Amino acid sequence: MERRGTRAAVRTATGTVRRPERTATDEDWPAACREAVLGGAGLLAALTALDGAAGSLDPLRGGLWAALAVTLFALLLPPRVTAGQGWLSARGPLRRRTVRTDRLVSVRWSEGIAQRLVLRDDTGRRLVLDPRVLLANPALWHLFATGARTAQASGALLCGATALRQLTERAEERTARTLLAGSGRA
Known part of the structure; x- marks a missing residue:
């Protein structure tokens, strides 16, 4: 579910307009x-x-x-995953973990019975989550992928370009299947 911040656009003292940040939350x-x-x-x-x-x-x-x-x-109880521009967060029963997706240095993806996506940013913060949460929520995926592409383009992403590419292919495949099913062709 996409949602906009609750604050309206605010004009600062310098005359610039600050808009609320766009965030997305796990719909499931x-x-x-x-x-x-x-x-x-x-x-x-x-x-x-x-x-x-x-x-x-x-x-x-x-x-x-x-x-x-x-x-x-x-x-x-699964962690509640939320994303914004340049960050991804998972809040569990005891604590909240957040990484900067625009400053990722490592992306590891383990496929198997218990799929895990392990993200690490340049400050050393680490987030482990089920990649199916991102794949099942297009708004979450979009915000995560945008940040990860920024990290990759800036050269911050040192490890995990292959895992990120595989995850992107899986997300595109799922989106295509959803669109075909919605049009009645699948």
Whole structure:
């Protein structure tokens, strides 16, 4: 989902106009969050129901089941990915990690069962995320790719041009498939 900042354009003292920054957020995150909540709540309901039916439910065991359900929720909750002009951020349950995409020095992509994209910028900040989040959200992909191209053109990207090219090919392939499916040709 693309969204514009909430501030209107502001004229500064020097007469220049400052517009709000364009940002994009993972459109699928609310559904994934809902699934994580349902998973944790379902586990809590099942464990307390079984324990209650057995007649062994007490406050200590109930607290243990609640802690287990919260742990499952934290494990299932994916990070919320947001991008802006020149940056990409992933906010998890405990912390937020941000890299400057226009100053990337390394892009690594591991394909397999658990796909991971590892990004590192020139300040040493590191961000690990599932590349499918970028590929499934065109607005996120566009902001990420624009920043990565800037880093590549400036010579900052020292490692990962091949991974970036492969990721770009995958994004273009997915976009083409989506357009064909929308036109009724696929």
